[in-house]
Amino acid sequence: MPQAVIETTNLTKKYDAFTAVEGLNLRIEEGEIFGFLGPNGAGKTTTILMLLGLTEPFSGTAQVCGYNPTREPLKVKRIVGYLPEKVGFYEDLTASQNLKYTAELNRLDMKEAEPRIADLLATVGLSEVADHEVRTFSRGMKQRLGVADILIKEPKLAFLDEPTSSIDPAGIDDILNIIAKMAKRGITIIFCSHQLPQVQKICTRVGILAKGHLVADGPIDRLGRQTSGGGRYRIEVQIGQPSYKLIEFLKGIKGVVDVTGSLDSLLVTCDTDLRSQIAKTIIDSGSSLLGMKIEEYSLDKIYKKYFRED
Amino acid sequence: MYAVFRKELADHLNSKRFVILFILALLAAILAIYVATQNIRSVVTADTEFVFLKIFTISGETLPSFLFFISLFIPIIAIALGFDTISSERVSGNLSRLLSQPIYRDAVINGKFLAGLAVLAIIIVSLVAIVSGLGLRIIGVPPNSEEVLRLIVFVVISIIYGAFWMALSVLFSVFFNRGATAMLSSIGLWIFFAFFMSMIAGAIANVRVPVDSNSTVEMIVQNAQIAGGIARISPSTLYGEAITALLVPELGSLNPVMMWIAIQTAGRMLTPLPFGQSLLLVWPQLVSIIAIAAICFAVSYIRFMREEIRAT
Numbered sequence: 069m070p071q072a073v074i075e076t077t078n079l080t081k082k083y084d085a086f087t088a089v090e091g092l093n094l095r096i097e098e099g100e101i102f103g104f105l106g107p108n109g110a111g112k113t114t115t116i117l118m119l120l121g122l123t124e125p126f127s128g129t130a131q132v133c134g135y136n137p138t139r140e141p142l143k144v145k146r147i148v149g150y151l152p153e154k155v156g157f158y159e160d161l162t163a164s165q166n167l168k169y170t171a172e173l174n175r176l177d178m179k180e181a182e183p184r185i186a187d188l189l190a191t192v193g194l195s196e197v198a199d200h201e202v203r204t205f206s207r208g209m210k211q212r213l214g215v216a217d218i219l220i221k222e223p224k225l226a227f228l229d230e231p232t233s234s235i236d237p238a239g240i241d242d243i244l245n246i247i248a249k250m251a252k253r254g255i256t257i258i259f260c261s262h263q264l265p266q267v268q269k270i271c272t273r274v275g276i277l278a279k280g281h282l283v284a285d286g287p288i289d290r291l292g293r294q295t296s297g298g299g300r301y302r303i304e305v306q307i308g309q310p311s312y313k314l315i316e317f318l319k320g321i322k323g324v325v326d327v328t329g330s331l332d333s334l335l336v337t338c339d340t341d342l343r344s345q346i347a348k349t350i351i352d353s354g355s356s357l358l359g360m361k362i363e364e365y366s367l368d369k370i371y372k373k374y375f376r377e378d
Numbered sequence: 379m380y381a382v383f384r385k386e387l388a389d390h391l392n393s394k395r396f397v398i399l400f401i402l403a404l405l406a407a408i409l410a411i412y413v414a415t416q417n418i419r420s421v422v423t424a425d426t427e428f429v430f431l432k433i434f435t436i437s438g439e440t441l442p443s444f445l446f447f448i449s450l451f452i453p454i455i456a457i458a459l460g461f462d463t464i465s466s467e468r469v470s471g472n473l474s475r476l477l478s479q480p481i482y483r484d485a486v487i488n489g490k491f492l493a494g495l496a497v498l499a500i501i502i503v504s505l506v507a508i509v510s511g512l513g514l515r516i517i518g519v520p521p522n523s524e525e526v527l528r529l530i531v532f533v534v535i536s537i538i539y540g541a542f543w544m545a546l547s548v549l550f551s552v553f554f555n556r557g558a559t560a561m562l563s564s565i566g567l568w569i570f571f572a573f574f575m576s577m578i579a580g581a582i583a584n585v586r587v588p589v590d591s592n593s594t595v596e597m598i599v600q601n602a603q604i605a606g607g608i609a610r611i612s613p614s615t616l617y618g619e620a621i622t623a624l625l626v627p628e629l630g631s632l633n634p635v636m637m638w639i640a641i642q643t644a645g646r647m648l649t650p651l652p653f654g655q656s657l658l659l660v661w662p663q664l665v666s667i668i669a670i671a672a673i674c675f676a677v678s679y680i681r682f683m684r685e686e687i688r689a690t
Contacts, residue, residue, distance in 0.1 A: 083688075114688075120478055122687040142480045150478035156471025160389065172381040173479040217475065 071098050073225050073256045074119060078128035081114050081280075088114040090280040091128070096258065096273075098224075101251050103271030104260045105371060110277040112260045113153065116227045120150055133224055146174070149218025149226040153233065153260075155210060159203040163194055163213055166202060167220055174221045181220070188216040192246055208239030215246050225256045232263055244270055268367040276374050283374050292365020295373040300325060303336045303343060306359035307350060314353050321345050382481070382489025383496075390459065390497045399455050400501060406451060407505045410444035411512045413437060418517060427650055430521035431528065431625050433513035444509055445625065448502070449618055452536055453572070455501055456543035457564040459494040462557040463487075463548045464682060469555065474687055487682045491548055491675065498540040506533055524653050531657065532624050538667055539617040543568065545674035552678045552685070571612040579608035595639065616667050620660040627651050629659075 074096040081089040089111040096102050104112050117123040119132055121141030130137055137144045157166045164185055171181035189198045192212040197205070205213065211231055218226050228247065232240045240263075248270055251257055261267050267274060268288055276284040276291075284291050293300060307314065310331040318327045318336060324346075326337040336346055343360060350357045390396050414433045421436055422429055437443035464487065467473040476486060506529060514520060521529070546567065550560035583605035587597055609615040623629050627650035651659070 117687055122474065122477055124686075142482070145478055146480040148478070150475070152471060152474040152478075154471045155475060157475075158389070158472065159470065160392070169381070169385050170479060172385070173476070173481050175381075175480075214475075221480075 072096065072131070073098050073100075074130070074132055074258070076115075076119075076128065076130045079115070079118060079125055079130055080127045081111070081118060081123065082126040087280050089118070089277075092277075092280075092282055094275060094282060094285070096256065098256055099251070099254060100273055101247070101257045101259060101271045103267035103274035103367075104258055104277065105262060105264070105267060105274055105367075106277035107262065107375065111280040112277055113229055115277070116150065116229060116258070116260070120144065120148060120227070146221065147224045149221060149223035149255075151211075151214045151218055151226070151228045151231055153229040155214035155217075157202040157205075157210060157213060157217075160201060162199045162201055163189060163205070164198045166213065167217060170217050171220050176220070184220065185216075188219050191219070191249065192216045193242060206239075208235040208242070211235060211239070211243055212246065215243070215250070219250065223255060225258070226250060227258045227260070229260045230262075231259070232261060232266055240266065264367040264371055274367065276371065278374060284370070288367055288370070289365055291370045292363075292367075295365070295370050300337050300339055301341050302363040303338065303346060304359075304361045304363065305334050305336065305346060305350065305357065307332050307334065308356035308358050310355050311353060314350065314355055317349050317353050318346065321349060379481075379485035379489045382485055383493050386490050386493030387496055390493060395458060396497060399458055400504075403451050403455065403501055403505055404508070406447040407444065407509050408512075409441065410434075410447050411509055411516070413441040413443065414513065415516045428522075428525055428528075428627055429517070429519045430510075430513065430525045431627070433509060433517065434529075434532075435622075435625050445618075445621055448505065448536065449614065449621065450572075452498075452502070452540045452617075453543040453568045453614070456494075456498055456540040457547045457561065457568065459497055460491075460544040460547035460551065461561040461564055462551055463490045463494065464551045464678075465555055465557050465560055466551075469557070477687060483683055484679065487548070487552075487679055491544065494544050494548075495537070495541055498544065499537045502533060502536050502540065527653055528624050528627070528656070532621055535617070535620050535624070535660070535664060535667070538664070538671060539613065542613055542667055542671035542674065545671050545678065549674050549678040549681075552682050568614075572614040575612035575615065576605075576609050579605045582608055599639075610663075610666075613667055613670055616663040620663040620667070623656050623660045627653075627656055629656075 072095050074094060076092050076094045079089060079092040079094070080087070092111075092115060094115075104115075106112050114123065118125050119130055119137055121137035121144055124138050132144045133147055135143045158169070161169070167185045167188070168178075168181065171178070171185065186195070186198070189195050192215050194209060194212055194216065197209070202210065202213070215228075215231070231247070232243050235243065244266055247257060247259065251270075259267060259271060271288070273287050274284070274291065275282055284294075286294075312331075315327050315334070318324060318334070321338070321342060323340055323342055324336055324338045327334055328337075329335045336342075341362065343362065347357055347360060411433070414436045417436045417438050418432055421432055426432070434444045437446065464473075467476060467486075477483060510521070510529070543564070547560065547564040550563045551557070554560045554563065583601045586604055587601040589598055589601045593601075610619075629651070
């Protein structure tokens, strides 16, 4: 079993009468890109703040790389990067001066930090404006600078809170590419967003938070099966020269629950991924297989499903 | 903390705010020098012991002295440097990024406070140095060792007084998110302390012990004591008394009426107090200023340390 980077047990946060997060049990493993979803006010940011030790939990515990963020915040902050939702920089300083300050706060050796800063600015595509004051930057440039800012300390883990909000589509693609690069460096990423297509594009696993509760947790395709197919796989097949017996043959495969549709286009519902058996059956029956598609689940559907239940 | 201090200091020194404040203070210093050189001949006699200190304390017929200028400027400079210490970080979105770095939270507030204080100290020291230098050049009388000592203590007290106003404005910057609110609150308090407090003190004293042309000396003294006691709630009064006693060694008492009576009975200016005695005279004032500065900073420190970073 891979090492858990984040593990929380019954993590709860209350502000006076309002409960922001309740009984959160979350486990995130090394190398994951975890999509943390939920509407505004669901408790995503509060969870992150607790994991960073910026806010104390009301009850329950959290472990980040084996450290307790409340007791050992500095150890956690040394290995964790946090890109806040509305990231800000010192407007009067240049991009590289801002990064240099972060390097200083992390007590990095300046001789090593300077080439790294230039390197990171190149990674996020800001080399040309490295010596421009941040006040001249667009929202998207600031977000990219924010990504460079958290990479300076070479974190094991990065929290990205809505990194793509209020950025134009080209900027969003840039950010997503950079995040994918970060993941390749072996950084575990927690990506908070409600831009579902983006999450689907890069995340290996998602967790959906609603009113402080984790209502769903798992890889996107599994969540999709749970929500729309009752946990089953649905496979669509296009058939040439269909025969009437084919439906019977298909129903006879062990694990197939139902076969519906017209003769040349069938929808097979089954308990496991039976694509190879289905293909074999069709061809053995003398028909030709023109196409086969396993139903994909859009995160959009999954997400809406969870919030319709409220 | 050193990284925060260095960065904030560099920011201050590069800021337009610093340049404006410095030019303003410089103009005041030059004006004060002008006043002093115009009037110094009428004040200094053959047996005046502390000629050099007179540069700082002489006022003209219409123009006030350097002491007046500096007691006016220190709060303004301190407030201008401190009023957005924390709120600017919060508003710009820097605070959560800064606090997610591996530094102790108090490093932020300590570093920023000390950087502001360092800038304030730079301004005060340069002003005193400029006035001393110009004064030396114009009147040509070098300061004696006691005058130098008194000036050094004066600078130290001024920095501590500035620390109080800075702590106060940092306090407001922790409590208020908007820089403008923090600035107005600080300035409002300053105006109250600097201008209204003495009026209120006088009014209360006059109610308690009315003074008119028939009043006895005891009543006048009592009236002045009540007024002085109330006015000393204000840090401006404390500072004013402290620097006057330091730079006007002839002042044997902080109560103006007592002084007047003493001069009347002696029939001449009093002999100056020795340095140690002057220091003893201002000691309570000094301790009080340090105490209120410490309280202000402690409150903002505790508040900032306990503040929860909340999701927005």
